[in-house]
Amino acid sequence: MEKGKTNTREKKKITITVSPTLIMLAILVLCILWTIIHMKNKEKRELKIDETPVVVEKVRTLGELTTACYYDELVLQGSKRNYFSTTPLGVLARDGFGKDVDDHLVIVAKGEVRAGVDLLELSGEDIRFVEDTVFVKLPEAKYLDIIVNPSDFEIFAESGTWTHEQVTRLQNTAKERLLQGADYYGLKMKAYEGAMDAVTTLLEAAGYTYIRFDHAPTYIKLPAPKD
Numbered sequence: 001m002e003k004g005k006t007n008t009r010e011k012k013k014i015t016i017t018v019s020p021t022l023i024m025l026a027i028l029v030l031c032i033l034w035t036i037i038h039m040k041n042k043e044k045r046e047l048k049i050d051e052t053p054v055v056v057e058k059v060r061t062l063g064e065l066t067t068a069c070y071y072d073e074l075v076l077q078g079s080k081r082n083y084f085s086t087t088p089l090g091v092l093a094r095d096g097f098g099k100d101v102d103d104h105l106v107i108v109a110k111g112e113v114r115a116g117v118d119l120l121e122l123s124g125e126d127i128r129f130v131e132d133t134v135f136v137k138l139p140e141a142k143y144l145d146i147i148v149n150p151s152d153f154e155i156f157a158e159s160g161t162w163t164h165e166q167v168t169r170l171q172n173t174a175k176e177r178l179l180q181g182a183d184y185y186g187l188k189m190k191a192y193e194g195a196m197d198a199v200t201t202l203l204e205a206a207g208y209t210y211i212r213f214d215h216a217p218t219y220i221k222l223p224a225p226k227d
Contacts, residue, residue, distance in 0.1 A: 051129060052124050052127055052128065052129065053124060055127050055134065055203070055206070055208075056122055056123070056124055056126075056127050058202060058203075058206060059119055059122055059127070059136070059199055059202060059203075060119055060120055060122055062119045062198060062199070062202065063118075063119060063120060064116065064118050064119070064120065064144060065116045065117055065118075065119055065194075065195055065198060066114045066115070066116040066144055066145075066191075067115070067116045067117070067190070067191045067192075067193075067194025067195050067197075067198060068114075068115045068116065068187050068188075068190040068191035068194055069112060069113065069114050069115070069187075070112065070113040070115070070178070070181060070182040070185060070187045071110075071111070071112050072110075072111060072177075072178060072181050073108065073109070073110050074108070074109045074110075074111065074174055074177050074178070075106065075107075075108055075156070076106070076107040076108075076109055076170050076171070076173055076174060076177075077104070077105070077106050077107075078104070078105045078107075078162075078166070078169075078170040079102045079103065079104045079105070080102060080103050080160070080162075080166070081102055081103075082102065082103045082160050082161075102160075103159050103160025103161070103162070104157065104158070104159045104160070105155070105157070105158050105159075105160075105162050105166075105167070105170060106155070106156040106157040106158070107153055107154065107155055107156060107167075107170060107171065108153070108154045108156050109148060109152055109153050109154075109171065109174040110148075110152040111146070111147060111148040111152065111174055111175070111178045112145075112146075112147040112148075112178075113143055113145070113146050113147075113178050113179065113181075113182040113187060114143070114144045114145040114146075114147070115141060115142065115143050115144060115182065115187045115188055115190070115191035116141065116142075116144050116191045116194070116195060117138055117139045117140070117141050117142070117191065117192065117195040118139055118142075118144075119138075119139070119195075119199075121139040122138075122139065125137075126138075126139075132209070132210055133210040133211070133212055134203060134208050134210065134211050134212070135212050135213070135214055136199060136203075136211065136212070136213050136214070137213070137214040137215075138192070138195055138196065138199065138213065138215075140192075141188040141189070141191040141192040141195065142188065143179065143182065143187075143188070146175050146178055146179065148171070148174045148175055148178070153171055153174075196213055199211075
């Protein structure tokens with residue numbers, strides 16, 4: 001062997017130079033990938049909470065909601081034939097001379113009709129969420145109570161003899177008259193509008209901004225949609 005030669009090959013040192021910009025770019029890509037993976041895992045772990053039961057319970061707390069009342073003072077009049085009016089002389093006085101020979105009773109009555117909606121009738125299907133809007137379907141408005149107390153009756157005029165049953169029968173017409181007046185003034189419609197205002201105020205206080213109402217089919221005229 002020649003002097004100075006060796007059996008081992010000379011090892012060459014290879015130096016790889018990586019620019020700082022490339023290193024930063026690689027780190028940035030890794031960070032982005034980690035963030036995407038982390039967000040996907042977080043979405044899988046997060047529970048999808050249905051707000052409907054919570055909202056239904058909040059609205060139900062209002063219970064039987066009276067939102068409109070109708071007050072009236074009624075004049076109830078009744079008349080009946082008496083013994084004299086059925087005699088020939090009484091018939092002659094009434095039919096021949098136009099004299100009023102019947103018995104008469106005039107009662108002044110005060111009464112009240114309460115109208116509203118029963119929010120306890122709400123179910124989960126009556127409240128739903130579409131994106132950021134709450135849709136509410138209220139129960140139909142109805143008359144909740146008709147109040148005519150015995151102390152609210154006053155006998156204004158009375159002629160002849162009237163039994164308790166006859167007086168009671170006349171007083172019972174007060175409720176019918178009150179309902180007729182409430183229908184005439186659209187009390188159910190006013191009650192429905194009041195219920196919408198009350199539920200809107202409740203949901204706005206709970207943090208909901210967009211609230212819409214799905215009107216149930218009803219025989220009363222529904223309010224025109226607001227622009």
